[in-house]
Amino acid sequence: MSVAVPTQPTNESSTTQPASAAADGAPSSRWLVIGGGVMGLQVARDLIQRGQNVTIAEAAPTFGGLTSAWQLGDVVWDRFYHVTLLSDTKLRDLLKDLDLESQMDWVETKTGFYSDGQLLSMSNTAEFLKFPPLNLIEKLRLGGTIFYASKIKNWRRLEKLSVEKWLRRWSGNGVFEKIWQPLLKAKLGEAYKQTSAAFIWAHTARMYKARRSGMKTEMFGYVPGGYATILEKWVQWLEDRGAKTLVSSPAKEVRKLEDGTFRVDFGDGRVETFDNVVSTIASPVIADTVPQLSDEEKKRHRGIRYLGVVCASMLMKKPISEYYVTNITDTWVPLTAVIEMSTIVNSESQLGGNHLVYLPKYLPDDHEGLNGSDEDYKEKCLSTLEKMYDHFSRDQVIDFKIARAKYVAALATIDYSTRLPNVVSSVPGFYALNSAHIVKGNLNVNETITLGEEKFVEEVWPDYQRRVAK
Numbered sequence: 001m002s003v004a005v006p007t008q009p010t011n012e013s014s015t016t017q018p019a020s021a022a023a024d025g026a027p028s029s030r031w032l033v034i035g036g037g038v039m040g041l042q043v044a045r046d047l048i049q050r051g052q053n054v055t056i057a058e059a060a061p062t063f064g065g066l067t068s069a070w071q072l073g074d075v076v077w078d079r080f081y082h083v084t085l086l087s088d089t090k091l092r093d094l095l096k097d098l099d100l101e102s103q104m105d106w107v108e109t110k111t112g113f114y115s116d117g118q119l120l121s122m123s124n125t126a127e128f129l130k131f132p133p134l135n136l137i138e139k140l141r142l143g144g145t146i147f148y149a150s151k152i153k154n155w156r157r158l159e160k161l162s163v164e165k166w167l168r169r170w171s172g173n174g175v176f177e178k179i180w181q182p183l184l185k186a187k188l189g190e191a192y193k194q195t196s197a198a199f200i201w202a203h204t205a206r207m208y209k210a211r212r213s214g215m216k217t218e219m220f221g222y223v224p225g226g227y228a229t230i231l232e233k234w235v236q237w238l239e240d241r242g243a244k245t246l247v248s249s250p251a252k253e254v255r256k257l258e259d260g261t262f263r264v265d266f267g268d269g270r271v272e273t274f275d276n277v278v279s280t281i282a283s284p285v286i287a288d289t290v291p292q293l294s295d296e297e298k299k300r301h302r303g304i305r306y307l308g309v310v311c312a313s314m315l316m317k318k319p320i321s322e323y324y325v326t327n328i329t330d331t332w333v334p335l336t337a338v339i340e341m342s343t344i345v346n347s348e349s350q351l352g353g354n355h356l357v358y359l360p361k362y363l364p365d366d367h368e369g370l371n372g373s374d375e376d377y378k379e380k381c382l383s384t385l386e387k388m389y390d391h392f393s394r395d396q397v398i399d400f401k402i403a404r405a406k407y408v409a410a411l412a413t414i415d416y417s418t419r420l421p422n423v424v425s426s427v428p429g430f431y432a433l434n435s436a437h438i439v440k441g442n443l444n445v446n447e448t449i450t451l452g453e454e455k456f457v458e459e460v461w462p463d464y465q466r467r468v469a470k
């Protein structure tokens with residue numbers, strides 16, 4: 001069901017201020033932003049707003065990274081599922097700047113659980129209270145844990161504790177073993193054992209915010225046309241203000257020369273020179289592309305463990321459930337969750353009357369499953385759906401495609417934030433600013449652009465001003 005949502009109040013920190021190199025007192029110089037995902041686009045936006053000369057280089061043939069789109073049947077939609085929350089204020093500010101926020105469709109969603117071979121609804125307080133796998137005490141402890149997590153401000157304390165220890169303490173062993181452990185294993189595999197309690201804190205806090213109050217309904221939104229629409233407008237916005245946008249341009253090597261400029265090799269004979277470089281790509285790749293970083297910095301970049309994902313997109317003639325997300329606690333199911341995008345995205349106006357389902361499996365970045373064959377994953381998905389849903393049949397599938405990404409989200413291990421490499425590197429003028437620096441939240445677009453802007457304003461720009469003032 002679509003719901004009218006009040007226009008968001010103007011946010012003072014919306015980055016609509018005019019380009020003002022003079023106001024900042026810093027001259028314009030040539031910047032290269034490496035990576036054309038939302039972090040790279042955000043950094044380019046910050047630089048353009050300060051009157052800088054910006055080039056943004058993306059390795060893939062299109063911009064967007066994890067938010068990029070592809071074609072499924074006759075439908076163009078995101079390769080990986082994306083929704084926006086009412087509380088995603090920075091993202092909504094950006095969409096306002098791009099004249100897209102007023103077009104957003106907001107929808108109430110339902111959440112399902114697949115538990116003991118049964119599909120159960122857990123979308124409101126009454127359903128939560130009836131939820132069969134847990135007794136009343138366990139339900140109270142689960143609800144209490146989520147409420148308590150949503151109120152915690154001191155996330156650094158949680159970073160020191162293992163997620164298992166923390167959840168067993170607050171939810172009890174029964175809830176941990178019936179609910180949390182299967183969910184953690186589905187999302188993180190065995191890596192959950194090294195994960196800190198900050199992971200579950202960030203996750204529950206975001207989901208709690210998604211509900212308008214307490215255990216009530218969730219509101220999720222999307223822009224008609226999906227991220228393809230947002231990316232097209234965003235790249236156009238940058239180009240209109242003078243940014244040079246390069247696709248199919250992987251930065252292979254970044255080297256600082258004696259004259260203080262950076263020589264960037266794009267690997268196909270193209271070499272260009274810049275005054276400053278901001279790399280937004282995954283940390284292990286940053287270590288490989290910038291040989292002049294110190295050994296300690298390279299060690300820190302390479303020490304970050306990521307979660308990757310294999311994610312099928314399935315275009316269907318019929319829906320398979322009424323739930324946007326079906327969480328899975330039965331350990332035989334080889335999927336992290338079932339995501340039915342068409343419970344949010346309008347089937348008639350956006351998906352040609354069809355239904356869109358995503359079937360993700362998150363795996364650690366060194367897991368062999370990330371490189372398995374598409375045929376095997378497809379067969380695994382379809383035979384699993386046949387077992388989970390009596391009415392599911394393969395002849396309802398119009399198109400089926402599999403997307404993979406090795407570096408999706410940095411794993412929130414114990415004391416993670418203390419082991420991060422600095423944004424301002426030991427190579428003057430080279431900045432490493434990527435989503436691995438998210439320490440107070442889980443990975444999502446709002447968090448990525450919020451962090452990008454924060455780190456840019458607090459670290460990158462002041463460092464640049466100091467250097468040019470010398």
Ligand SMILES: Cc1cc2nc3c(=O)[nH]c(=O)nc-3n(C[C@H](O)[C@H](O)[C@H](O)COP(=O)(O)OP(=O)(O)OC[C@H]3O[C@@H](n4cnc5c(N)ncnc54)[C@H](O)[C@@H]3O)c2cc1C
Nearest residue numbers: 035037038039058059065066080082083250251435444445
């Ligand atoms: C399955 C899934 C579901 C998600 N669901 C949601 C959701 O519902 N809501 C939400 O808000 N967020 C969601 N997200 C998260 C969101 O997609 C990310 O927060 C965001 O896209 C991260 O952007 P990024 O720029 O940091 O990284 P990326 O998107 O990974 O961008 C990095 C870019 O760098 C490029 N690159 C790599 N190496 C080089 C090189 N050498 N030279 C040049 N370019 C290079 C890559 O091609 C890529 O385009 C989801 C992500 C996934 C995977």
